[in-house]
Amino acid sequence: MMRVPFETLVHQFEQVLQSRGMHEEDAKLCSHLVAETSAEGVYTHGANRFAFMVRMIDDGLIDVRAKPELTASFGALERWDGKQGVGNLNAYASTKRAIELAKQYTIGCVALAHTNHWMRPGTYGLMAAEADCIGMLWTNTLPLMPAWGGVDAKVGNNPLVLCIPCKDGPVLVDAAMSLFSYGKLETYAREGRSLPVPGGYDSEGNLTTDAGKILASKRPLPIGFWKGTSLALALDLIVSVLSGGNTTRQLGLMGKETSVSQLFMAISLSSLPDRDRIEAEIHASLEDIQKSEAADAGVSVRFPGQMRRKIKEENLREGIPIDERVWQEILNL
Amino acid sequence: MMRVPFETLVHQFEQVLQSRGMHEEDAKLCSHLVAETSAEGVYTHGANRFAFMVRMIDDGLIDVRAKPELTASFGALERWDGKQGVGNLNAYASTKRAIELAKQYTIGCVALAHTNHWMRPGTYGLMAAEADCIGMLWTNTLPLMPAWGGVDAKVGNNPLVLCIPCKDGPVLVDAAMSLFSYGKLETYAREGRSLPVPGGYDSEGNLTTDAGKILASKRPLPIGFWKGTSLALALDLIVSVLSGGNTTRQLGLMGKETSVSQLFMAISLSSLPDRDRIEAEIHASLEDIQKSEAADAGVSVRFPGQMRRKIKEENLREGIPIDERVWQEILNL
Numbered sequence: 237m238m239r240v241p242f243e244t245l246v247h248q249f250e251q252v253l254q255s256r257g258m259h260e261e262d263a264k265l266c267s268h269l270v271a272e273t274s275a276e277g278v279y280t281h282g283a284n285r286f287a288f289m290v291r292m293i294d295d296g297l298i299d300v301r302a303k304p305e306l307t308a309s310f311g312a313l314e315r316w317d318g319k320q321g322v323g324n325l326n327a328y329a330s331t332k333r334a335i336e337l338a339k340q341y342t343i344g345c346v347a348l349a350h351t352n353h354w355m356r357p358g359t360y361g362l363m364a365a366e367a368d369c370i371g372m373l374w375t376n377t378l379p380l381m382p383a384w385g386g387v388d389a390k391v392g393n394n395p396l397v398l399c400i401p402c403k404d405g406p407v408l409v410d411a412a413m414s415l416f417s418y419g420k421l422e423t424y425a426r427e428g429r430s431l432p433v434p435g436g437y438d439s440e441g442n443l444t445t446d447a448g449k450i451l452a453s454k455r456p457l458p459i460g461f462w463k464g465t466s467l468a469l470a471l472d473l474i475v476s477v478l479s480g481g482n483t484t485r486q487l488g489l490m491g492k493e494t495s496v497s498q499l500f501m502a503i504s505l506s507s508l509p510d511r512d513r514i515e516a517e518i519h520a521s522l523e524d525i526q527k528s529e530a531a532d533a534g535v536s537v538r539f540p541g542q543m544r545r546k547i548k549e550e551n552l553r554e555g556i557p558i559d560e561r562v563w564q565e566i567l568n569l
Numbered sequence: 570m571m572r573v574p575f576e577t578l579v580h581q582f583e584q585v586l587q588s589r590g591m592h593e594e595d596a597k598l599c600s601h602l603v604a605e606t607s608a609e610g611v612y613t614h615g616a617n618r619f620a621f622m623v624r625m626i627d628d629g630l631i632d633v634r635a636k637p638e639l640t641a642s643f644g645a646l647e648r649w650d651g652k653q654g655v656g657n658l659n660a661y662a663s664t665k666r667a668i669e670l671a672k673q674y675t676i677g678c679v680a681l682a683h684t685n686h687w688m689r690p691g692t693y694g695l696m697a698a699e700a701d702c703i704g705m706l707w708t709n710t711l712p713l714m715p716a717w718g719g720v721d722a723k724v725g726n727n728p729l730v731l732c733i734p735c736k737d738g739p740v741l742v743d744a745a746m747s748l749f750s751y752g753k754l755e756t757y758a759r760e761g762r763s764l765p766v767p768g769g770y771d772s773e774g775n776l777t778t779d780a781g782k783i784l785a786s787k788r789p790l791p792i793g794f795w796k797g798t799s800l801a802l803a804l805d806l807i808v809s810v811l812s813g814g815n816t817t818r819q820l821g822l823m824g825k826e827t828s829v830s831q832l833f834m835a836i837s838l839s840s841l842p843d844r845d846r847i848e849a850e851i852h853a854s855l856e857d858i859q860k861s862e863a864a865d866a867g868v869s870v871r872f873p874g875q876m877r878r879k880i881k882e883e884n885l886r887e888g889i890p891i892d893e894r895v896w897q898e899i900l901n902l
Binding site: 308310311340341342343345372382383384386387388390391396398399407409411415437441443458459460461463464466467469470471472473474476477480484485486503505507508513514517518520524525528529530531535536537538539540 | 641643644645646673674675676678703705715716717718719720721723724729731732733740742744748766770774776791792793794796797799800802803804805806807809810811813816817818819836838840841842843846847850851853854857858861862863864865868869870871872873
């Protein structure tokens with residue numbers, strides 16, 4: 237593991253993206269979003285995923301010149317077509333538009349069809365919070381998990397983000413409907429470590445903490461067992477219906493995670509008359525969480541998103557941690 | 570277990586509620602909602618919970634004459650005060666209003682403060698679906714689970730409903746953020762049965778399938794371990810902020826599950842230009858789920874909400890199943 241200065245990371249990303257025909261301004265924003273994700277400690281969805289995005293560009297699955305287009309408007313809800321463009325740029329534009337709608341209608345919602353992987357889901361929740369909005373957003377994915385009671389993949393893991401602005405935070409929940417992502421299972425399997433809790437079934441249908449066996453069976457556990465697959469199905473139907481885009485079933489037929497559907501909802505807190513009271517109440521709730529009696533001595537209880545700023549400060553000061561092989565791969569792109 | 574005709578159940582509920590001073594029309598609707606919940610097979614939240622509601626009336630926690638009042642309006646979002654009224658009547662009125670707002674703005678949202686237990690969450694999702702709206706709604710509760718890494722109860726289980734209209738369904742997801750409710754844990758403990766999967770920690774901090782030990786430790790598992798408590802916290806903050814009502818922390822200070830906060834969001838599908846295509850896509854997704862290869866031979870895979878109509882038809886024909894002691898208790902109210 238080495239550390240690379242934030243600006244070096246951004247600059248390198250920009251060079252690669254411009255070499256693939258992306259406009260300078262777009263390459264700047266796209267690169268910044270990816271580097272910022274690593275800066276905030278979400279390494280799996282930042283620099284580590286950059287080469288994956290570039291491969292999708294090289295394979296013609298991402299159109300670096302495409303811009304999202306408004307296809308229909310229904311007051312506080314708008315439908316946009318992502319035109320197979322760059323996932324994080326489309327998501328950025330959609331969040332910005334949802335915030336504008338929220339400033340006009342208190343609630344704003346953009347349903348985006350035919351877009352690509354948005355990299356880190358939390359990015360767009362944080363954008364909403366910075367504009368003093370609650371952010372609620374999710375995406376669908378390829379079929380990655382069996383429906384409850386089945387063995388063949390039928391539902392996505394459909395990451396859901398809930399973000400609530402506050403001076404201590406924001407509170408940021410960024411949760412896929414599978415307990416562990418395939419990326420995480422691969423890491424555990426590679427390192428020969430047991431999962432902290434059972435993460436899926438082996439090929440005989442027994443719950444196991446052996447990530448390798450789950451990768452073989454392709455039966456990762458949904459969150460809350462029977463509850464997670466139901467939630468994932470509902471999220472998929474809502475996002476595909478509202479955007480007019482692909483369902484997880486349709487993505488499965490195509491077999492590649494492109495042309496996905498995403499939803500961006502913002503609710504403006506600035507519109508509410510008791511904004512100060514709200515801040516105080518959120519603060520009190522978060523303080524209460526942190527005052528929990530700890531299950532393990534010395535391990536303090538935190539609210540989701542609490543460590544983000546601290547990690548970012550350290551990484552901006554010391555450089556962004558990155559695996560040397562990952563960095564070398566990016567330099568070679 | 571005995572079976573009581575639907576109309577007998579409704580009539581008995583009406584008598585009891587009117588004896589507590591509830592107006593005739595309100596008693597009729599309230600009774601119908603409770604009986605319908607049992608008719609649809611959700612016995613825990615229907616007749617089985619009726620005596621609990623009546624005790625709350627007798628204890629002065631529910632005001633049977635109160636009507637919800639609009640306290641602020643922000644376009645597609647409205648704030649209502651439940652005035653400590655009857656939970657299911659308040660939720661019914663709020664859903665109705667959210668649907669009206671959705672018909673006007675495509676998205677409609679009612680945030681309700683100071684209301685009481687809404688009995689069966691799914692009721693209001695189904696109402697939205699009947700009006701051709703997607704329903705998204707949730708409530709907060711008393712602190713029932715520790716935050717992740719803690720041992721003392723800090724977050725609610727905050728049931729979340731997602732409902733999507735379709736001719737096969739609707740698809741109805743009605744999921745608390747705890748894996749098992751306290752009610753379910755009590756049932757398992759009473760019957761001396763093991764939970765099908767670990768449902769919480771024992772007092773030594775080990776995961777266990779022994780419901781009695783979880784009841785003793787008060788450490789039930791959230792869905793998805795660390796994910797469920799984060800989701801529950803976010804749902805609590807959103808609903809309390811938007812309604813201007815109590816947070817789970819505040820409910821905990823009061824120590825009684827009354828004056829809770831609820832959110833009712835409806836999104837009108839009738840507003841969308843491709844309503845027929847949407848119906849076909851949802852149908853295709855649900856059919857795909859049902860074509861899953863089954864993990865256990867002979868156990869077919871279903872979508873959430875699939876069995877509802879069939880159960881209801883049978884129960885309306887044969888009578889509503891009810892524990893004899895529960896029925897006797899209701900007759901004595």
